[in-house]
Amino acid sequence: MTDVGPTEWGESPGVGPWQGPAPDDPRYDPALLADGDTRNVVDAYRYWTREAIVADIDERRHPLHIAIENFGNDANIGAVVRTANAFAVDTVHIVGRRRWNRRGAMVTDRYQRLRHHDTTADLLAYATEAGLTVVAVDNVPGASRLESTPLPRECLMIFGQEGPGITDEARAGAAVTVSIAQFGSTRSINAGVAAGIAMHAWIARHGDISQAW
16 A cells, blocks of 8 residues: 555545455454445555554644534534544544534544533633643634734634634633634635634644645
8 A cells, every 4th residue: 555645536435355465463453454444534544443543643643722612503513623633633622512513524533532621711721731822713803813923833722603703701711813814705704614724824834744644
């Protein structure tokens, strides 16, 4: 297996049964070797057990944490989790309700660290204890431009819900609030999309691109 990049554009998802002698490597799952692997994983992880994949990602996770407040509409949480997994974010923090629609995560929640906090105050206390600088991301008056703001390396970005945005408590607890530059008629960007843009801005500044797939 020489191709290690993501593959979503092939003729069919995944790969069939392993061809040839089975590898003598505990990371490989005997059932997947025998039956094939149709999971949504990059080629480098084909046939690996879930535990082996998580362990490998854990060795390469970034010191970036993502939080999303879940007090009402949870439609974007799955997309945020999927994007966080793609960027090897340390942890996704969900604030408020424990239940959320996992369909948008495309099963990536199995490989991504998730942590729940009952309240925004609990989240902010965690950030303080962990030594994380809190950055609120919201399109509000007075926010700094994401594009020109130096993002801290040990960082926790907070995103709000579609519509109301982040809570006043989250904004008050942040070291800085940033917004994404817009040029069209819409007042705001979808929360899941905004999270992806902000995560990539952090990766562009702090990530080692040579280690990307």
